[in-house]
Amino acid sequence: LSTLLSQFLSSTYATIVILKMMLMSPLTSYFCLTRKDKKLVRIDPDVERVRRCHQNDLENIIPFVVISLLYALTAPELSAALLHFCLFASSRVFHTVAYIGAQPQSSRGLSLIVGMLVTFSMFYRVLSKVFLL
Amino acid sequence: LSTLLSQFLSSTYATIVILKMMLMSPLTSYFCLTRKDKKLVRIDPDVERVRRCHQNDLENIIPFVVISLLYALTAPELSAALLHFCLFASSRVFHTVAYIGAQPQSSRGLSLIVGMLVTFSMFYRVLSKVFLL
Amino acid sequence: LSTLLSQFLSSTYATIVILKMMLMSPLTSYFCLTRKDKKLVRIDPDVERVRRCHQNDLENIIPFVVISLLYALTAPELSAALLHFCLFASSRVFHTVAYIGAQPQSSRGLSLIVGMLVTFSMFYRVLSKVFLL
Numbered sequence: 001l002s003t004l005l006s007q008f009l010s011s012t013y014a015t016i017v018i019l020k021m022m023l024m025s026p027l028t029s030y031f032c033l034t035r036k037d038k039k040l041v042r043i044d045p046d047v048e049r050v051r052r053c054h055q056n057d058l059e060n061i062i063p064f065v066v067i068s069l070l071y072a073l074t075a076p077e078l079s080a081a082l083l084h085f086c087l088f089a090s091s092r093v094f095h096t097v098a099y100i101g102a103q104p105q106s107s108r109g110l111s112l113i114v115g116m117l118v119t120f121s122m123f124y125r126v127l128s129k130v131f132l133l
Numbered sequence: 134l135s136t137l138l139s140q141f142l143s144s145t146y147a148t149i150v151i152l153k154m155m156l157m158s159p160l161t162s163y164f165c166l167t168r169k170d171k172k173l174v175r176i177d178p179d180v181e182r183v184r185r186c187h188q189n190d191l192e193n194i195i196p197f198v199v200i201s202l203l204y205a206l207t208a209p210e211l212s213a214a215l216l217h218f219c220l221f222a223s224s225r226v227f228h229t230v231a232y233i234g235a236q237p238q239s240s241r242g243l244s245l246i247v248g249m250l251v252t253f254s255m256f257y258r259v260l261s262k263v264f265l266l
Numbered sequence: 267l268s269t270l271l272s273q274f275l276s277s278t279y280a281t282i283v284i285l286k287m288m289l290m291s292p293l294t295s296y297f298c299l300t301r302k303d304k305k306l307v308r309i310d311p312d313v314e315r316v317r318r319c320h321q322n323d324l325e326n327i328i329p330f331v332v333i334s335l336l337y338a339l340t341a342p343e344l345s346a347a348l349l350h351f352c353l354f355a356s357s358r359v360f361h362t363v364a365y366i367g368a369q370p371q372s373s374r375g376l377s378l379i380v381g382m383l384v385t386f387s388m389f390y391r392v393l394s395k396v397f398l399l
Binding site: 141144145147148152154155157158159187191195198 | 333
């Protein structure tokens with residue numbers, strides 16, 4: 001039962017973070033449109049920032065989706081799983097807000113590191129289960 | 134049974150669109166090779182177009198693969214599921230053809246938007262199932 | 267049983283290659299930090315190389331993860347599955363080492379092609395199962 005609930009939770013959070021990632025595309029278009037009519041430069045710093053943020057999402061959210069599904073199969077404690085998923089989802093939302101809002105780089109870096117630590121913690125759990133069982 | 138068949142369909146279409154995405158790599162190499170011996174510029178517009186098209190595939194096809202699997206688990210009607218998958222696959226193929234063939238941007242934009250609407254429709258379905266059940 | 271074991275193997279190898287992919291992020295940061303204090307250029311060749319390598323990982327490893335799971339569901343022979351997964355994982359590790367170490371392009375290209383051939387072989391197997399069953 002715990003495995004089933006974890007898988008349900010992991011699917012829900014996977015849906016949420018991927019939805020967030022998908023929303024970067026319209027956001028890029030919006031920035032492209034609102035920024036482009038001012039001047040005719042091809043490389044606008046705001047558009048480039050959204051683009052890099054999208055790329056960073058791809059690099060971090062996709063591994064999370066795969067590993068969270070495998071992590072859910074290792075029958076973790078529900079509270080631990082929920083903590084992992086919540087922490088990751090909020091760190092990614094915070095990361096996007098800090099990136100787009102051009103906050104100081106430290107806040108963006110902090111949320112990036114929190115997200116990666118959560119992912120590595122799930123990697124550790126999955127690999128230790130696989131190699132010790 | 135409907136869930137099983139949907140999952141089978143979702144796996145088949147996931148295979149097809151990912152195969153299409155994988156084929157972008159040899160295509161990029163092909164453009165790199167055929168375009169490079171003419172002149173020695175590092176940034177060739179054709180090669181850059183294939184590259185951006187590949188990146189766009191990554192950003193749209195991977196969310197589709199994940200969400201289509203979850204969508205198949207919500208036991209949708211078979212006809213609705215088939216419509217979603219077919220529409221997405223054809224919109225992506227059309228998008229690539231329009232992108233590589235340097236068609237007017239409107240046809241490429243249209244296929245991009247169709248693909249994204251299909252994905253968002255599956256997101257809506259999955260999230261409404263999750264939060265109302 | 268063979269299917270179950272294959273899925274277990276596919277999950278394990280998926281974990282390994284995704285972990286390798288995740289480790290590219292800290293590596294990029296490391297190169298950014300060690301290279302940046304020397305001079306103030308924005309585009310450093312080493313950093314760009316790590317970045318392109320990471321992008322190449324995204325484009326190849328994610329299709330592998332999805333297709334290897336589907337491949338495991340087609341109940342392949344265990345030895346064949348193990349051969350596919352091992353070959354892919356080692357080709358990607360070799361690719362990264364060759365890329366970062368700035369080895370001659372042929373060794374990097376060879377490992378890239380080996381990885382893609384393995385993926386296409388799994389695609390072939392999955393599609394032939396789907397369309398002939």
